[in-house]
Amino acid sequence: MANPVTPAKATRQTTVRKPARRIRGWDNRMAFFTLIPSLILLGVFVYGFIAWSGYVSLTNWNSLIPTLTWAGLRNYATIFSSFRFQSDLRNLVVFTVLFIAGDLVIGMILALLVDQKIRAEGLFRSIFIYPMAISMVVTGVIWSWILNPTTGINLFFHALGFTHVPEWFLSSRFAPSVHLGQIDIGIPVGLLAVVIAAVWQMSGFAMAVYLGGLRSVPEELKEAARIDGAGPWRTFWSVILPQLKGTTATIVVIQAAASLKVFGLIYAMTGSGQDFSTDMPNLNMFQTTFQGDAFAQGAAIAIVLLLLMAAFTVPYVLSMLRGER
């Protein structure tokens, strides 16, 4: 059914096809009518409000009084020049890269372990996926206990005799410390604790997707590699992993989107941190808008996030559509 319209048009004159055409036309109209309510709701509450945010971001509405006078790109200039938003962008890059890397590696390892034809595979699968069902805020609270520098896992390190224990999310250090303009573009050490919590929560998802990918690699391909003389590691690296490119892309895009949206975890675990070392654009947006009443600036942050999100998802969706065709 690559192109159902053309053949129907071509046979418009024949009497035999007419009833079929009428039914198809009716089906199409019916489908359209049933879609109208959700199209309207989507149009108003998603795209309408995106447009509204875009408009607000170009106004002077930066107090409780809605001043909708034209401000041009002034709000964007303000946020991009602010220490906080620059820190946010650095944190966002660091968090996204580390989170996705950790997620892919841990997810792949778990998937490989589960794929060993083990007993109670379903049980292990559920255990690994389960953290996903927990709210981000709960994860944040749990891990802030585990990684609390004076209690939690550090007690274990103390017991083993370590004196220099990590400060986890309370650390305000940068490694390495490299200044660029007003901010430090090193890795904020405090953020690593958040990455650990996020990876713990989301690597089950990567495992599930990778497991599906691994299972779709034909057995014969692995056998061909064995006969060609490849050991297990070489087979994985040269034969299996290249088949999982699409799977990896799916995980990267979905997790990048999740990382752009991260809020609850930061809010519950670290907050903005000293010198915004663990701040995130979402937290910034929330506080700017609802605590600072700078609605236009908050909207500007939202639009920047939207564009970043689009930069990840649009190429992916386009390539998917192309693949389907």
Next chain:
Amino acid sequence: MAGVRLSHVTRRFGNVVAVDDVNLEINDREFLVLLGPSGCGKTTTLRMIAGLEELSEGNIYIGDHDVSQLPPKDRDIAMVFQNYALYPHMTVYENMAFGLKLHKTPKDEIDKRVKEAAEILGLAPFLKRRPKELSGGQRQRVALGRAIVREPKVFLMDEPLSNLDAKLRTQTRVELKRLHQRLGATIVYVTHDQTEAMTMGTRIVVMKDGVVQQVDTPEGIYRRPVNQFVATFVGTPPMNLISATLTSEQGRFVAQVAGQKVALPEFLTPGLKSMTAEAMTLGIRPENIQLLAESDVPAGHLPVAGVVRVIEPLGHEQMVYCQVGDNTVVVRMDNTWRGQVDDNVVLAMESDALNAFDPVTERSLLTHETPMLA
């Protein structure tokens, strides 16, 4: 190149015996075909030779080496899979070179071998393409090429032609045969297609339920099947099996077929002597019977009367289904034969082509000394 020997090879999956005590001697440079219906254990046998399947019992030797416990890569074999199993992300060149690279073959040697194989298989223009940009036939050649460049002791092929369309299959069959002659390779080839087996094999192994039924040349399998299974599995239409009653008249064996006496040829006598019961089964191929007038039956033919029930024209020939007592007997006649349904006919069976089976054990009653039909 080398021969392969299977000694008491058995493979069990739980309680199921997939391959049961197989003993085989595959000669150097032989094209041996494992033939049988689905689930007969032929693929499992091949996979055990490859090292992809463990042996439950027995030993496999390639050349003089016992390879039973060796991993596939140390057996010096190459395999062609049914679905080709080409690496989708590699080009044709890389697909062929992968195994050589893993064996640390020098680069220029790899290049030389890949290009040679590509030349033999007509793949030279496609070396930079990926498998999905190739047709089914071309993919099949790449799979062959991947095996050839390895210069293995034994080629193992698992139904390599079954994913090709009928025309291409016929063409590739001929090419494979030529390739076998050119490379002087030892090939073990699995198929369920008897045409492939008959046309390509130097010898055929017919298997059923994990047990080897017969190992013989294509002609031997066709002319002198060891049992009723082989007789009916090989040949289209299969060998006719006619129930008869065995009697003896003046020291000669006579079969009663639907009340008619058929004096059995001398060469059946030694086998028939071992029969204790009266019931027996005669076997004869459709092309070894002619429909004639009674007066025309030539010497060396045994006449039986029957009635034509169905005529199936096939263009170049026709299949005539006749009723002889309770038996349906198929006769292959050329186009010049003119007959009608319900005609009374005489079926003249070539006595040299006659087979006989014990209906209880279904085994052939022919002995080893029985001459092959000229």
